Amino acid sequence: MQSVAIQNPDMAWSIAADIRFPPGFDENKTYPTIVSVHPFGSCKEQTSGNVYGQGLAEQGFVVIAYDASFQGASGGSPRWIEDPTQRVEDISRVIDYAVTLPYVDADRIGVIGVCGGGGYAVNATLTEKRIKAVVSITGVNIGRLFREGFSSYDPLGALNAMAAQRTAEARGGALQVNELLPASPDAARAAGLTERDVFEATDYYKTPRGQEPGGATRMLFSHAQKTLAWDAFAFAETLLTQPVMVVVGQKVGAFGAYRDGMKAYGRAVASKDRRLVSLADWSHYDLYDRPEPVALAMAELAPFFRTHL
Structure with missing residues (x-):
């Protein structure tokens, strides 16, 4: 693995990324390459990098897992902005970097995203035609x-509250940074927050199971307005022409990944090859790192990428 700082000419900050290489990597050869997009409130060291990124590298792909702008080890200020337009643009900027690498085949680039990253990956694919295939793992339409x-x-x-808070901050007031999850599973139980997705998110992000310094699970409240007017799958019926695979778990939770996955698949009617992988007995957060459901997903998505990249 190689850690890099990606600097585009139109950016005032750099994007931190880890490049994972396949076994027997030869820098004099060219490889199919996959950009891996992390969930909302996550970072490259979590499921996008150490699970799906590593798994795909072992299958023969170069994989670039990166931190979103304003998050993790990437630059940008103020911190913890979750802006869908920026998140989608980051994917193109990582591709801009990838196509300059001599070992990346610019005609064989794919993208994979997990949770909110799955929605961003699909949305990027609508207009970024350098992406030749896309996989959404328990993807969520963050706007919805x-x-x-x-x-x-x-x-x-929410929009009125964000407007008032942004005005207060512009006048010198303190930033409002919202913590998205309870501090621990015990704290979640004590607060009665035992709904499947909320509790399982806490178990992943707030325990050694998945906890990483860059996975802050925070959001700057005042800068989230545009998220409420964003739709990950807008115009998919017309613009999503590339092959697409949607992976969902059938254990449904409040964050709506199953519902969003079915919508993404259903709207991808223009895709050259659309596939739905619906896994019984597994939940949204099981697909982050649990060995059995991850293996089931990998058994489908690795051949899919090999076919189209």
């Missing part, structure tokens, strides 16, 4: 989630 559960089903109220 913000309009619903994350705003307590009051998106206009």
Whole structure:
């Protein structure tokens, strides 16, 4: 693995990335390459890098897992901004970097994303035609989630609160950084937060199972307005022409990955090859790192990428 800082001419900050290489890597050869996109509130050292990134590298791909702008080890200020437009643009900027590497085959680039990263990966593929195939792992349409559960089903109220907070910060007030999860599984139980996705997210992000310094699970509240007007799958019926695979778990949780996955698959009618992998007995966060469901997903997505890259 090689850690790099990606600097684009149009960026005032760099994107931190880890490049994972296949066994027997030869820098004089060219390889199919996959950009791996981390979940909302996550980082490259978690499921996008150490699970799916590593697994795909072992299958013969060069994989670039990176931290989103304003998050993890990447630059950008203020910190912990979750801006879908920026998240999608980051994918193109990582591809800009990838195509300059002599061992990357620019005609064989794919993208994979997990959770919110799955929604961003699909959205990027609508307009970024350097992407030749896309896989969404338990992907979430973050715009839909913000309009619903994350705003307590009051998106206009959330927007007004964000507007007031942004004005306060512009006048010198303290930033409002929202912590997205309880501090521990015990704290979740004590607060009665035992809904499947909330509790399993806490078990992943707030325990040694998945906890990493860059996975902050925080969001700058005042800069999240545009998220509520964003749709990961807008125009998919027309623009999503590349091969697409959607992987979902059938144990449904409040974050809505199963619902969003079915919608992404259903709207991908223009795709050259659309595939749905629906795994019984597994949940959203099982697909982050649990060996059995990850193996089931890898058994489908690795051949899919080999076929199209």
